[in-house]
Amino acid sequence: MPYYPKTAPEFKSLVESLAGKKVAVIGHVRPDGDCIGSQVALCRVLRSLSIESVCVNQDDVPATLKFLVENTPFHLGADFDFSGWEVVAVDCADDKRSGADVASRIPKPLGNIDHHISNTLYGETNLIEGTSSATGEILAGYFLDCGYEIDSDTANALYVGIATDTGQFRFPSTTKHTFDLAGILIECGVDLNRVNLELYERESFAKLELLQSFLKSFTLHFDGRVCVGLLTDGIYEQVGARTEDSEGLVDYARSIDGVDIGVLVEENAGKIKGSLRAKEQKYRVDTIAKQFNGGGHAAAAGLNFDSTIEEFLPLLLKAIEVQLENVSSAS
Amino acid sequence: MPYYPKTAPEFKSLVESLAGKKVAVIGHVRPDGDCIGSQVALCRVLRSLSIESVCVNQDDVPATLKFLVENTPFHLGADFDFSGWEVVAVDCADDKRSGADVASRIPKPLGNIDHHISNTLYGETNLIEGTSSATGEILAGYFLDCGYEIDSDTANALYVGIATDTGQFRFPSTTKHTFDLAGILIECGVDLNRVNLELYERESFAKLELLQSFLKSFTLHFDGRVCVGLLTDGIYEQVGARTEDSEGLVDYARSIDGVDIGVLVEENAGKIKGSLRAKEQKYRVDTIAKQFNGGGHAAAAGLNFDSTIEEFLPLLLKAIEVQLENVSSAS
Structure with missing residues (x-):
């Protein structure tokens, strides 16, 4: 049974339309776990489908989330030349939230994937699932619905998105759908020890x-x-x-x-x-x-x-x- | 697909053998969320099957867990007369852990349901699932495998057991099985707002x-x-x-x-x-x-x-x- 019967086919079309293009996956300023996790996860899956892809964010990856980008290219907005690159935005409610260094220099995003109901639908394709707890939850469902492989780094990234945006499964946005997908991510290789060490045991x-x-x-x-x-x-x-x-x-x-x-x-x-x-x-x-x-x-x-x-x-x-x-x- | 294919049938036999008996569900001293949650959940399900049942613990229910026993009879060990009552123990690794006021005054437990691998198998029927994150996880799986109804109070109790014994799904004992069952409990009516308020927002x-x-x-x-x-x-x-x-x-x-x-x-x-x-x-x-x-x-x-x-x-x-x-x- 598909997790997102209505929008997963649109996601698949979006991904297929990216074949042969270079794709910068952007997020929002002052990135949190769901932003970084979603950027990393989508970038990794595109790369696994032989689509050239990198993550770009105006701001640096917070210290507690650095482990998520160990094996995935991540660039600072100010350092990145967007010419020749298409853009897909994740977890970014409006086109200015990507930050001045990014927003002013990118073409209209081909994709806009988000769980904020306030999303301003600024992309060519807008995939907004307002009842999902996290953008990581949406992407996990899309990848499974489309049959795209989730490796352990991608699983960690998606899991961190869900765990942080739900306050460790505490907020009322946490649903059966959330738990079902978290469970599958565990099977895909989430390293719970590592995630907990990095998120909660690196306080200054x-x-x-x-x-x-x-x-x-x-x-x-x-x-x-x-x-x-x-x-x-x-x-x-x-x-x-x-x-x-x-x-x-x-x-x-x-x-x-x-x-x-x-x-x-x-x-x-x-x-x-x-x-x-x-x-x-x-x-x-x-x-x-x-x-x-x-x-x-x-x-x-x-x-x-x-x-x-x-x-x-x-x-x-x-x-x-x-x-x-x-x-x-x-x- | 059953959650506990090997032991759920034994659990069902145990429950059926309790018909017509009076059953005190006991736990361990200094009870935590998984102990109280498991006691309450099993007691409620037995009662829903028309088996007279109460919870008994040597120690009082901690303040943060009082909400779990609002609609379920809960007695202090010292005040309870065990004559005429059979006993089932949950989340209690050995027969002394139930406390001196209880251990010395009860018959041999008919059932012993626990997730501690160190469990000393002191019951007539011993149902130990050492890879489960919580006794609440085991009971949730048993109730579903046996087709016993989980009402919202029972769902809250089982959920609190799982959430507290996994440190909010952080400990490595958290598995796909844990998340799958947590998700079903949400559907059975867990009140996440209430659970979080009681567990985490009643600090002194x-x-x-x-x-x-x-x-x-x-x-x-x-x-x-x-x-x-x-x-x-x-x-x-x-x-x-x-x-x-x-x-x-x-x-x-x-x-x-x-x-x-x-x-x-x-x-x-x-x-x-x-x-x-x-x-x-x-x-x-x-x-x-x-x-x-x-x-x-x-x-x-x-x-x-x-x-x-x-x-x-x-x-x-x-x-x-x-x-x-x-x-x-x-x-």
């Missing part, structure tokens, strides 16, 4: 220092319904952390029993970055973020605001308080 | 304070190959944490890039508890633990020692240094 000491500093700053508000953690001005330099080391920290604030909204507030020389995470969609934290030049989703939003922690925090807490009252009176 | 504030204190104490040794974190005497009282709140902390010490062995050392009034976690089995941390009245597995071991942190730490570091040298000279 500085990142844990950042976490420690963040946890230490925790304060509870509104009867323990809101937890706020801070990254104060200069903390990155102090512990030697990189910007991306703050990823995931806000989840600790939300994880506390009784907390409905977890908050991270970060100051960098008078500029505030904030992240809001709610346990339920009804808290509509995007409407809070909107008041501070931000936005996002009902349960996960971000903001940017020119201020200091000292001045900003009371404003934010007031906005959260109003929102909590709105939600109580509505229910 | 005190636990995060304990984590903060632990992270703050981190020191690196032997060119960054060993990371030691401390829980100093009195820290539990200071932050209001419970003993079980230290669970998982040692993983942070191991998670650092370049660290081969992560260590947690905890002092409580002149008594040391230590945990050692290695990234690879070759480090044989059990042999280190053995020098301090401990033991365990090649990559995960524990110890107990009468000492203070001040006196114990140099001894432990010396033992680790010797072991690192042994491993280098052997390879």
Whole structure:
């Protein structure tokens, strides 16, 4: 039984139309596991079908994902000459998300394969599966439906895409379809030991220092319904952390029993970055973020605001308080 | 195609032999997700087949797992009168692991269903599947092979067993079989939102304070190959944490890039508890633990020692240094 009965035949036609062409598989800026995994997997399968193919991304492969590109050509957008190359985009919701270094220099993509329902259909062929948990899930299904071989490097790449975009099979986007395909990828040779080592056991000491500093700053508000953690001005330099080391920290604030909204507030020389995470969609934290030049989703939003922690925090807490009252009176 | 062609028929015979009997489903002391999940699931299926059944455990259900027993009778061993009841054990590797309050008062179990290869086969019928990731995986396969209905509460219980015993599908015990069964459980009605909320978003504030204190104490040794974190005497009282709140902390010490062995050392009034976690089995941390009245597995071991942190730490570091040298000279 095919995994994608409607779109897999279109994918096959797309691949067949690429015969004899040179294909750059692009993704999105600040690439995550599903982006890199999908780029690598599609590139490898095209190459296995004797189609010349490379991966190109404006940004470098994050350290934890380097192992996925060990045996697959991966180029930085700024260094790559696109003349003579066709493009297929994966996991990239709109044509600007590929980054200025790439977007301005490529022809219209022949293929656009993605799981974001917001995808703007910018390709010649657009294959969007909005109920799939990851682009890696879509590609795994396509490869199987079309009978294309999945070797162990490709299996690792697709698996990392699925595992990271589902938060290790935790997000509600995880379906029977997701598990079925993950199981088949295991059979195709996923190296679970390696994947887990690379994804979860290569933390920097500085990142844990950042976490420690963040946890230490925790304060509870509104009867323990809101937890706020801070990254104060200069903390990155102090512990030697990189910007991306703050990823995931806000989840600790939300994880506390009784907390409905977890908050991270970060100051960098008078500029505030904030992240809001709610346990339920009804808290509509995007409407809070909107008041501070931000936005996002009902349960996960971000903001940017020119201020200091000292001045900003009371404003934010007031906005959260109003929102909590709105939600109580509505229910 | 049956999931357990060899043992599912034996399971079916066992269940049929329980008709008309009263069945207490027991587990092991200090129950985890797979123990509680397996107890609840088997009890519910027996009840759905009109067999009177309850769960009994010497210890109480941990807070994060309470939601699994909302609609299923669960008794404490000390409060339960076993006279007139038959017993089936799940996830319990030997007959003493059910705890003194239970083990001494029960008849020989009619059934013993487990995934621990070390199981001592103490039941009348012993159904041991050592390559399964969890007892929940075995029971899911049995129920499907036998055509027993899995309702949404049973699906949640089995899923929690699998998800927790595989570390969210991360441990190498995770196979295609595991993913296939997890996928079917999703179709049977697992409430992923609820499961994730209960398992991962009910942390106590005190636990995060304990984590903060632990992270703050981190020191690196032997060119960054060993990371030691401390829980100093009195820290539990200071932050209001419970003993079980230290669970998982040692993983942070191991998670650092370049660290081969992560260590947690905890002092409580002149008594040391230590945990050692290695990234690879070759480090044989059990042999280190053995020098301090401990033991365990090649990559995960524990110890107990009468000492203070001040006196114990140099001894432990010396033992680790010797072991690192042994491993280098052997390879």
